[in-house]
Amino acid sequence: MEPMVFELLLHFIYTDSLTDDNGQAYGTTAVMQHLLVAADRYGVDKLKQVCDMKLCTSLDVETVATTLALALAEQHHCPLLREACVTFMASSRKVLADVVATDGFKHLTASIPLENLSDSLSKQGASLSKV
Incomplete structure (x- = not known):
């Protein structure tokens, strides 16, 4: 620490x-x-x-993927934080595209199955396939 x-x-x-x-x-x-x-x-x-x-x-474009990539929301049982991250990512196509372009997103997809993230985003009306 x-x-x-x-x-x-x-x-x-x-x-x-x-x-x-x-x-x-x-x-x-x-x-x-x-x-x-x-x-x-x-x-x-x-x-x-x-x-x-x-x-x-x-949350911003740089920290949202990092927050999820560290699996803070998942590992430390923070559903509000997870929901805030997903909602932020799904707020617009541009935001989602900007998040996908970050290094944090690459780490995110290595630690959280893409299907799980895609399912969460689709519930918010966003899709990774449209990015």
Whole structure:
């Protein structure tokens, strides 16, 4: 575990917050991803929910495939995050095409069967075959 992630985990355990004394939020998307893994590993469910929500609201073309590629949503039982990723990817053909063009998507298809992802996207009205 990265020292910053461990520090944030301890900070949350003691303060029930991910903000500093000035109310500034800690952590980038990558840090939130690692913090979600740590929260799940150590059973800090409230922190896991906080990370889940922060990741849901910070999705973009680069991070959506990475978020799924790391299988965060699948491995750490975060259905809201998984749904947010799929909904974001299915939001338009351009977004889906941009996501498919990322390196993260290549890793995604290596870790999640393409059929499962395709099924999820089709439920949202999008299709990988149209990209």
